[in-house]
Amino acid sequence: MNNNLLKLALLLAVSIPVVAAEKFYADDPLQNEPRPRNAATVKPRKLNDYYDLLENSFKKRGERNTAKKTIRARDVNTLGEPMDGAWYTHRHYWNPMSDEQLQLGAGGKNPPSEAGPWTVVSAKLEGISPGFVMKDSKGDRYYVKFDPMSNPEMATGAEMIVARFLYALGYHVPDYYLIHFKADKLALGTDVKFRDSNGRERPMVQPDLDKLLTKIPQTADGGYRAIVSIQIEGKPVGPFKYFGTRGDDPNDVVPHEHRRELRALGVFAAWLDHNDSRSINTLDTLVQEGDVAYVRHHLMDFGSTLGSATVEAKTARFGGEYYLDFKSAPKQMVTLGLAVPYWAHARYPDYPAVGGFESATFRPDRWIPDYPNPSFVNRLPDDEFWAAKQVVAFTNDQIRAIVKVAQFSDPNAERYIADTLIARRDKIGRVYLTKVLPLDRFAVANGELVFHDLAKEYASEEKGPLHVTWSSFDNKTSQKAPIAAAQDFHIPGDDPGTSYLAAEIWRGDNKAKMITVYLRQTGAGTEVVGVDRAW
Amino acid sequence: MKTKKRAPSRHAFRLLLSLGMIFVPASTWPCRAQETRTDEIERQRDEKAAHAQYDQPRKLEKDLFYIEDNHILERLTASYHGLNLRFGGLVQGSGFALGPEYNLRTPALLGSNLQVGAQFSTKLYQKYYVGWMAPKLLHDHFSFDFNGVHRNYSQIDYFGPGPRSLKSNRTDYRLEDTAVDAALGVKPVKHLQLGGSAGYLAVNVGPGQSNSYPSTDLVFAPSITPGIDHQTNFLRYGPYAQIDYLDNPAGPASGGLYTFEYTWYRDQKLNQSDFQRMDAEIQQYFGFFNKTRVIALRAKTTLTDANSGQTIPFYMQPILGGSDDLRGFLPFRFYDNNSLLLNAEYRWHVASVLDMALFADGGKVFPRRGELNFSHLQGDGGIGFRFNIKGTQFLRLDIAGSHEGFQFWFKFNDIFVRHPVGTASAQPIF
Secondary structure, eight states: OHHHHHHHHHHHHHHSOOOOOOSSOTTOSOSBOOOOOOOTTOOOOOOOHHHHHHHHHHSOOSOOOOSSOOOOOSSBOTTSOBOBSSSBOOOTTTSOOOHHHHHHTTOOSOOOOSSSOEEEEEEEOSSSSOEEEEEOTTOOEEEEEOOOTTSTTHHHHHHHHHHHHHHHTTBBOOOEEEEEEOGGGEEEOTTOEEEOTTSOEEEOOHHHHHHHHHTSOBOTTSOEEEEEEEOOSSEEOOOOOSSSOOTTOTTOOSOGGGOHHHHHHHHHHHHHTOTTOSGGGEEEEEEEETTEEEEEEEEOOOSSSTTBOSSSBOOTTTTTSOTTOOSSHHHHHHTTTOSOOGGGGOOOOSOTTTOSOOSTTOOTTTOOOSSOOHHHHTOOHHHHHHHHHHHHTSOHHHHHHHHGGGOOSOHHHHHHHHHHHHHHHHHHHHHHTTSSOOEEEEEEETTEEEEEEHHHHTOSOOOSOEEEEEEEEOTTTOOEEEETTOOSSBOOOOOTTOSEEEEEEEETTEEEEEEEEEEEEETTEEEEEEEEEOO | OHHHHHHHHHHHHHHHHHHHHHHSOGGGOTTGGGOOHHHHHHHHHHHHHHTOOOOOOOHHHHHHHHHHHTTHHHHHHSOOSEEEEEEOOSOTTSOSEEEEEEEEOOGGGTTOEEEEEEEEETTOOEEEEEEEEEEEETTTTEEEEEEEEEEEEEEEEEOOBSTTOOGGGOEEEEEEEEEEEEEEEEOSSTTEEEEEEEEEEEEEEEEOOOSSSOBHHHHSOTTTSTTSSOOOEEEEEEEEEEEEOOSOTTSOSSEEEEEEEEEEEEESSSSOOOEEEEEEEEEEEEEETTTTEEEEEEEEEEEEEEOTTOOOOGGGSOEEOSTTSOTTSOTTOEEOSEEEEEEEEEEEEEETTEEEEEEEEEEEEESSGGGOSSTTOEEEEEEEEEEEETTEEEEEEEEEEETTEEEEEEESSOTTOOOOOSGGGOSSOO
């Protein structure tokens, strides 16, 4: 009896066709992540900088895409968009921001108060990047960082600019301000301890603060320029990694290497030359909202962006080669260095505020950070398209408006950085808007399927007209039944038995780069409910 | 027993039911009909919450934290406040060396560093030292150094005097000396340092301790090798000047470093060895392709001039040969009253942590200053591997060949090693 039942069960298993879940649920496409679970038990963690370097350089962490197995981004809705929530918020591309909003960035309304002294409450005076924490008269805490002596305005300018871009691109970033002050504005707090250059922890005294100021370039009026960020909301619980999930966070269910906004960050990092885009420059905070505490994920520390390597100008290697990259080593060894890498041909302007930033040798698809980033490595053409469409959406004027926040004293430096960002933006468009069919912003208007053709708007490659075929789509079986008569972008007439339609669109005869747009027809009308891209 | 027989049947029935539920069309499921994307995500969160656990760091990461938190690397590689362990730093040929070093840095010392240490090597070389360094006094316009050192090197090689000495005449001697020197420098303008220094040096030479080669005093007579029988003490003093516009002192790729020193040596004991010594060195670097390729050049000469009726003891003569100058020759291969050294390197970027170099060395020692020219140079050539971190070299592997054979050098210093200026370094072995 037992054996017979088992046999029957197995027979059922092999004879009945597998029924997948519905492709579209009633609440698709989700615009926001569902309300987070309470994650109050998440504990702070540290990440060792050197371990992160070694781990990512010598181990293939996370689930990697390969030639045989590709895993598309998993944190997206049926339109291919990440949902608003702990990682990301739709901003400029979807709801164009004014120049003023772009310049304000993450906050813009809470600079240090000019009233009273700024009290230094802790400090890191040695190491590659000296800085301190201060409190203003309101009691708000600010992290203070400076430019290197060799390159006044470079690191602070880069951080101001890039924080604005990344905010407009949807990431959670700190609220940064530029400050100018005279030495007497600073007051040393009581019982401030720090570790000096000899590794000794001791009370900080006024000469220590004076010594720090001798390492900072002075402005023409004898003052100092610094960048400050107000403490990020929530309790810090350490950085996030670019692979796997945080084990104690119940809301963190998608491996980070499969998150679209993290894969796409590789394209943004290339644009902004953010070579230091690694875990140590991220921060998770436990944010309380009502009765729920959840982990919010931030990017931070943009001192090594554009032409700045924080403590000096970038050298040509940045963006061209990993720290521990031996792939091209045999070639370099054998040719005695006569095979010069493409990035070594870069030419930089003589603006100290710019550092090592240029566009002539920039190759978006060959740019890499300081060491392998599992999310960047895992990105697919649809992730790149998602990023590129946002990059090219910044107009020249918007880019120039953002660059202004750096308050460069040399207008040539400001112009050069803006021009370089514009040139790099255009290169990104040319490379990534051609890897897939670059149609976007699908909608229904006046009985037609409408969209933006980014190839016409930004990219040069545009071969042949667009073609479309329509099918009715069975949401339960994912079967398509062609509607032969429909061959333009007018939505086929109502079929009582059809609640979903699928429009397959391609350009010229290139069906490999096809987009399938799914529409749901309900009593309330027709809406775009899904987008699938092929390449 | 009966219940045990029935239980599998019930399980099988449940299995059948479950499989049936799975493979029956979803639309017939009462609960599936109400499924939403939100439900799906919530279910994933349920599963995660059920297995939530804190991410423990791996063992390697814990170890790295320990090293970082306790500043172990700094204590091995830099002069950190407190007790450190120092690697290397002894003369070439000493074998592996290490020893304790204590650094005292307090605000009371006005940014200066008081240093006391001792080093021992596998060949039983010994060095004991104390130093007080104030490199940036009065807004970096002045510097002051005080150094006291006692060295006891048990087997320094000697092949005989002059450029024609034979490799087969290899001997060794013990060099034991004690020196006290002070230097005061001033930086009147950027890139330029002027200064003067004075010191006292007491030297003792004894039989070499090598089991492989005879002791120098058994092979070379005092008439050939002055000072082998009696050693003396010196008062020494002189000025120096240095122009330094290297782009990165830790790994230069452009710019130059020019050093000139003149030192008077006054024999305080035997009245036989009063002499003057002049050291001049030019280093020049030409970087191209964004400094990923560098031509590095060095020219260096040491000229001496003994007073009338005086001789320069062999242990104070300029020396060539070894890892820092003529790399295709044994260490301390050539001794004479004067020396000339030329080095050229073509360096290229291989990877971020590795540069390579093709190099050629030329040099000679010579008895009279009038022979300062480019004839009769000893030459060698080779290839080098330079390992660095963030542009700072920490390890050098050079392979050099000359008519005397091949030499392999495994060093923790730059080939164009930047010596401190002043009388403390104005001697052949220091």
